[in-house]
Amino acid sequence: MSRKKTKRARRTLTRGNVARPSDTRETVEDLEARLSTAGAPTLPVEAGAIVQVDRKHLKVAEKVFQWRVQGRNQIPSDDHILQLAQVIQRGEQMPPILVFPVGQDYYVMDGHHRLAAYDMASWGKPIPARVFTGNLREAERAALRANNKNKLPFNRDDRTAAAWRLVRQKDPHDSIRSIMEDTGVGKGTVNNMRDVLKKLETAGYSPEEIRASSWNRARQVASRSPEGQEHEDWIEAEAQKLVDAIRNAKLGARLLKYTDITALALAKLSPDLPDALIAEWAPEPEIDLNAPLTPEEEDF
Template sequence: MEKIAAKLSASAGGAGKHAAAGAVVELALDDICVAEEVFQWKNPGMVPSDDHIFDLAKATQNTGALDPILVLPVADKYYVMDGHHRLAAYITAKWRGTIPAIVFSGSLNEAIREALRSNNKNKLSMTTKDRMEAAWWFVKQGKPGAWPDSISEIQEMCGVGKGTVNRMRDAWTKLHNGQYEDFEDLSWRQAQAKLEGKEKQAFDEDSWLEKRAQNLADDIERAKLHLSKNPEITALALERLDPGLPAQLMALWQPRGSFDPTQVDEDNEPF
């Protein structure tokens, strides 16, 4: 963020050379930059990204260019705000043409918030953990009593409840007012552990996951749901609870390696 902010500040006088906000421009690949830690809010380990990129890459042979990506002009480059998978698909397909992009006009803070809104609406939905960490990040941008984003704005951007934002604000206030060191970079889970006095214990995520998984398994067993009796019904029920859950489970159970373009049958998959 600091590097992008510095570039924006240094190039403020030359902003007029870029297309107007909302305009669709054709960009060369070399003109496009990626800063996933700033604009990509999804946890890449929780969505079938390789499959999605592969499908998008194949689509280029039938439809040509994909839907425009969203970019922020920074100096003489354009940073991807939304469309990371589409950009990866162009690279995978060895795309030789220009890449259509919609120009965003606004401050870096506005661009970060717009990127989150776009991620939230994307078909590869954000996980609950992604949403919680995004909300926590926005809370951490302010100080107790001086919040840059309202509760309703964080709710709308991150898809979390009002109570969650209130708890996060309360936690951030306690961290600020207490005798805590190096708390600025804590994740939401780490912040909760610190406030509960567990910060001296090394957090064992595997043990935590095992414990929570066992608790859920016990709840299912007590409810006598018999999930394995009819897998088709179970799959349909899970999809109704959360349309994105089956894809997330498949990504965890059947991880796929990175797409290797050298393994594609070029007679059937002409990129």
């Protein structure tokens, strides 16, 4: 008598299964060095064609192609990966990720959440991708624009961090207008960042020190206000304590799951708290990209 084949049960995916692909921690300079020695990359015959890439050849270099502030929006990010992994597990097709070729490897430009989802779903087949055919600088900016338009909110902190990164890179191809368009910050913000960068350079800070500084820290250092920096450090420390307390109480998922209940609970804690948070999180005013720039700004 023949035995009946039993269908293997699918593994149930939960937020606890979420794990992000390991980061090579390579910089733009590292990739430039690899490009100079790695030989010609493998490109598709037709530009824009979808290719199938083995997982072992897909790399992540967050310092180059990830423009979001790390550690922010963690719960929405985890939920997004979980949902994508469930789609993959059901056998549904995903849009191809966008990759930049370096030798035989491909670095993810857009699709970090999708790559994490493939890993989470234990996908064993090649992954569909489109190969970017521009140079490294063009790829870096294309990754920023993709993040700026994409599925999870590119919030004020992400935009500010991206603008500061572009300003301190001092790429001659960037202008005030292009930085405004790529990041969504206003002209005043870009000008302020340029002024801070000049002050740091005049004060003798090295390019490495400036590159390692967040916008908030750079602004405080440039203002030569130790008291202000101490206050910023205190705020950061106190915020982390609150984050740790919320995580230890396992409230993070509950706060997000029923936002109407969370809003009511915050109002019960203090009637003024919701309005205070809204004011703190209010986005910058809409920027007018048609606003006239000075001749010096046009050349920047």
